[in-house]
Amino acid sequence: MTRERFTALVSGEQKKLRQFLLALCCGHADEADDIAQDALVKAFLASAGMAESERLTAWIYKIAYNTFLDHKRRRTPEIALDHNCQIASTQRADDAFRYQALYAALATLPPKERTAILLYYLKGYSIHEISQIEDCSEEAVRKQMSRGRDELKKICKRNDTGLF
């Protein structure tokens, strides 16, 4: 794939990819953008011998997911949830505040469950597609989805007073 074609494809998809990564990073916009840049450079390097297909978007999400896991492994331990909320609210005032509760809820999920939930609800991917992106079985994704939903449901109930 040529660079022009790759750039054209990416410019159409980058906003959704960054929104997905923003949710995956629980509202840390700078970290999400860094991961998006790294993932897209990796995708560009690997796209040289690749034919153009509809699976390309899912493939970019797979690279983004793996890059996110790499970043997480390299990063210092997770910041506490309360602290997380404060950072989000001071960094990107209105928008972060709007989704603060969602980011805080997502932060309680392990990365794999968070990814499965986000790919399902934000991208509308099927269990089969998510299993390919996460490189695990469909059964494992079903379990992740179930655990993730139950956890989010609990948080929804806890915050029923209007946070969501």
Added chain:
Amino acid sequence: MTQDYSDIDRLFEGFDPQVSDSRTFMEQLSHRLDAVEHVRHMQEVQLRRLHRAAVVAFACGAVLGGVCLALVLLWPAGSPLFTLHIPFVPLVMLGQYGRVALLILLSAIVTSGVVVTQYLQGSNR
């Protein structure tokens, strides 16, 4: 999956957070891709150079090896290639089997040249 997850659906309904300016993001990406392409180009140039060096080394090895082999084989069979005039058994034997020793030495030099070139090529990849 038969449970009611409508509240979770609601949670993600209309999820459209603001991200930084798309143009700036694409410009940054473009700079990174420029850097990547530059490095890739430099690597290709270096690889080409090493390929050429390997071909030249091979040709030189073949020519030199051929010339040396011809010299060794054309040397009169009766006269030794060299005499060391030292009454030490291994050196006397070396003098007797000078042709074979020289062939082994030449092969080792050519092989080492090829191996070193391959190693340099590999470490630059």
